[in-house]
Amino acid sequence: MAEATEATEAAEAAGAGVRRGRVVEGVRAYGLIAGMWIRSTMAYRTSFALTTFGNFAMTALDFVAILLMFSRVDALGGWSLPEVAFLYGLSAVSFGLADLAIGSMERLGRRVRDGTLDTLLVRPVPVLAQVAADRFGLRRLGRVVQGLLVLGYALAVVGVDWTAAKLLLLPVALLSGAGIFCAVFVAAAAFQFVAQDASEVSNAFTYGGTTMLQYPPAVFALDLVRGATFVVPLAFVNWLPASFVLERPYPLDLPGWVAFTPPLVAAACCALAGLAWRAGLRSYRSTGS
Amino acid sequence: MAETTETTETTETTEATGMAETAESDGATGARTPAFIELDGVEKVFDVRRKTGFLKRERRQVRAVDGLSFTVSRGEMVGYIGPNGAGKSTTIKMLTGILTPSGGRLRVAGIDPSRERTRLAHRIGVVFGQRTTLWWDLPLIDSYRLMHRMYRIPDARYRENLDRCVELLQLAELLDVPVRQLSLGQRMRGDIAAALLHDPEVLYLDEPTIGLDVVSKAKVRGFLRDLNAERGTTVLLTTHDLQDIEQLCSRVMVIDHGRLMYDGPLSGLHEAGESERTLVVDLERELPPIRAPEPARVVRVEGPRQWLAFPASASAAGLVARIAAEYPLVDLSVREPDIESVIAKMYAERAGA
Numbered sequence: 001m002a003e004a005t006e007a008t009e010a011a012e013a014a015g016a017g018v019r020r021g022r023v024v025e026g027v028r029a030y031g032l033i034a035g036m037w038i039r040s041t042m043a044y045r046t047s048f049a050l051t052t053f054g055n056f057a058m059t060a061l062d063f064v065a066i067l068l069m070f071s072r073v074d075a076l077g078g079w080s081l082p083e084v085a086f087l088y089g090l091s092a093v094s095f096g097l098a099d100l101a102i103g104s105m106e107r108l109g110r111r112v113r114d115g116t117l118d119t120l121l122v123r124p125v126p127v128l129a130q131v132a133a134d135r136f137g138l139r140r141l142g143r144v145v146q147g148l149l150v151l152g153y154a155l156a157v158v159g160v161d162w163t164a165a166k167l168l169l170l171p172v173a174l175l176s177g178a179g180i181f182c183a184v185f186v187a188a189a190a191f192q193f194v195a196q197d198a199s200e201v202s203n204a205f206t207y208g209g210t211t212m213l214q215y216p217p218a219v220f221a222l223d224l225v226r227g228a229t230f231v232v233p234l235a236f237v238n239w240l241p242a243s244f245v246l247e248r249p250y251p252l253d254l255p256g257w258v259a260f261t262p263p264l265v266a267a268a269c270c271a272l273a274g275l276a277w278r279a280g281l282r283s284y285r286s287t288g289s
Numbered sequence: 290m291a292e293t294t295e296t297t298e299t300t301e302t303t304e305a306t307g308m309a310e311t312a313e314s315d316g317a318t319g320a321r322t323p324a325f326i327e328l329d330g331v332e333k334v335f336d337v338r339r340k341t342g343f344l345k346r347e348r349r350q351v352r353a354v355d356g357l358s359f360t361v362s363r364g365e366m367v368g369y370i371g372p373n374g375a376g377k378s379t380t381i382k383m384l385t386g387i388l389t390p391s392g393g394r395l396r397v398a399g400i401d402p403s404r405e406r407t408r409l410a411h412r413i414g415v416v417f418g419q420r421t422t423l424w425w426d427l428p429l430i431d432s433y434r435l436m437h438r439m440y441r442i443p444d445a446r447y448r449e450n451l452d453r454c455v456e457l458l459q460l461a462e463l464l465d466v467p468v469r470q471l472s473l474g475q476r477m478r479g480d481i482a483a484a485l486l487h488d489p490e491v492l493y494l495d496e497p498t499i500g501l502d503v504v505s506k507a508k509v510r511g512f513l514r515d516l517n518a519e520r521g522t523t524v525l526l527t528t529h530d531l532q533d534i535e536q537l538c539s540r541v542m543v544i545d546h547g548r549l550m551y552d553g554p555l556s557g558l559h560e561a562g563e564s565e566r567t568l569v570v571d572l573e574r575e576l577p578p579i580r581a582p583e584p585a586r587v588v589r590v591e592g593p594r595q596w597l598a599f600p601a602s603a604s605a606a607g608l609v610a611r612i613a614a615e616y617p618l619v620d621l622s623v624r625e626p627d628i629e630s631v632i633a634k635m636y637a638e639r640a641g642a
Binding site: 033036114116118123126282286 | 382385386387388389391403406407408410411413415417420421422424426427428431434435438439440
């Protein structure tokens with residue numbers, strides 16, 4: 001009996017811990033689960049090296065396509081190769097970070113369909129953290145490394161008059177961009193609670209989005225650029241910051257200061273995605289499967 | 290353990306009318322031992338949308354659980370049975386906070402599961418027979434280590450609980466095997482251990498013996514019995530295997546169409562289903578069917594052997610004496626009804642009513 005009350009007390013203490021901060025709790029759980037996947041990946045180092053290289057090579061082909069295009073033309077939508085490489089680098093690193101962190105969320109639909117999401121709901125940590133960390137794939141670093149290499153190349157050859165503002169904007173844009181892509185991943189996953197086979201829709205916005213951002217806005221139809229600015233604000237990942245750094249005209253004639261809004265846009269996107277996630281999870285909990 | 294729960298059961302046995310009213314009278318007995326699990330008029334209605342044409346959808350409401358009321362005290366071991374789609378899994382999902390009830394009141398350890406799901410998670414253990422809570426691609430021990438940290442189990446307690454489970458469920462050789470390579474029975478044992486590392490006060494098992502071979506079933510049942518007896522863990526299990534119930538549960542709840550049809554000890558279920566026992570008699574030679582006194586009747590004749598059905602609640606003595614006096618009796622035996630047929634009969638009667 002004493003044992004039982006002791007267990008109750010321990011459980012209540014842990015319960016208080018949960019209330020202390022769901023975010024802290026979620027980050028901790030994410031770290032635990034991701035850490036375990038990393039350890040298990042590292043048990044097979046050769047396999048890890050090969051898959052990471054494969055990831056690197058696959059994404060590198062994207063850039064090879066751009067290089068091939070530039071072997072025929074001197075500019076794309078008025079942007080030179082180093083400038084496009086700069087766009088590419090910003091987009092690829094931002095997306096790579098988001099993909100590395102929570103890319104496995106696109107598999108949520110399958111979990112909803114086969115009911116294995118239930119097993120996550122009976123654990124004492126936020127479901128979002130569990131889904132995000134599930135099958136954490138360190139091999140996705142390959143994409144980040146490839147993006148960083150292209151970005152490094154662009155910075156070396158692009159010829160910019162660097163100012164403090166421009167230098168500061170670089171890391172800010174990368175992190176904000178990762179935040180915006182994370183929000184897209186979460187929102188797309190939330191949508192899968194309703195439409196369980198919508199992972200392709202989510203891919204269109206995530207993988208499709210990053211591919212679009214690798215090209216200057218001028219090559220796209222105006223409506224698409226508007227959509228990418230005001231509906232799914234991917235333009236804030238690289239188009240706007242890059243326009244500021246490279247001193248190019250802004251898409252849609254936006255004012256100059258918007259180049260510094262990505263952190264705010266990212267925060268707003270994450271908040272909205274969080275709400276969408278809660279609504280999605282609630283609909284699951286009342287509908288069931 | 291059997292003795293302690295028996296005493297609380299007797300009050301229910303005497304008034305086991307077998308229908309849902311029993312559940313309400315439980316509330317009175319529950320006042321003595323504070324209810325650990327409490328359901329009061331719990332409902333769950335699903336909106337089912339069906340395609341009736343291009344872009345056309347028909348909306349229909351399905352009542353999976355319809356006004357369910359019962360209480361379970363600490364340390365009870367309850368079997369929860371019913372046909373497919375009766376609402377068993379839906380009930381378990383509401384008790385764990387996976388699903389939110391559409392109506393009624395539900396408390397587990399004083400907590401509303403759907404509102405404080407993560408807080409409740411520290412106090413309950415769940416085993417889904419058909420899906421694992423373990424990490425599929427990782428060695429078993431990795432899942433346990435993760436549970437250890439996720440549930441913030443104190444080190445000493447974790448080691449003690451793990452050692453105990455490993456020994457009793459014979460997991461020692463499986464700890465380094467990736468979960469996907471385990472057989473169904475091995476995986477089930479692994480899952481049960483995972484659900485118990487954080488000392489839950491209640492363990493829910495949804496079909497824990499489904500698909501297991503006889504040996505694995507026996508191991509699982511033995512372990513659950515000891516768990517309940519030694520630790521006083523409350524156990525609620527759904528099953529299709531009535532042997533699970535016979536060997537484990539002092540109390541049975543039968544649910545159909547989302548309603549409680551019976552709540553009481555296993556023995557009372559026979560009366561509730563108005564089941565019949567069978568008297569098998571071997572006569573000296575082939576004879577026409579025995580003219581037995583009402584309500585007993587011959588249901589089968591095969592050579593010198595005859596089968597007589599009579600109410601399970603009646604004594605066999607009078608019937609045997611009568612037959613022995615009038616017929617050349619060589620041998621006889623009495624067969625108890627199997628619950629399966631009892632429950633089938635209950636369902637049939639309900640459907641007819």
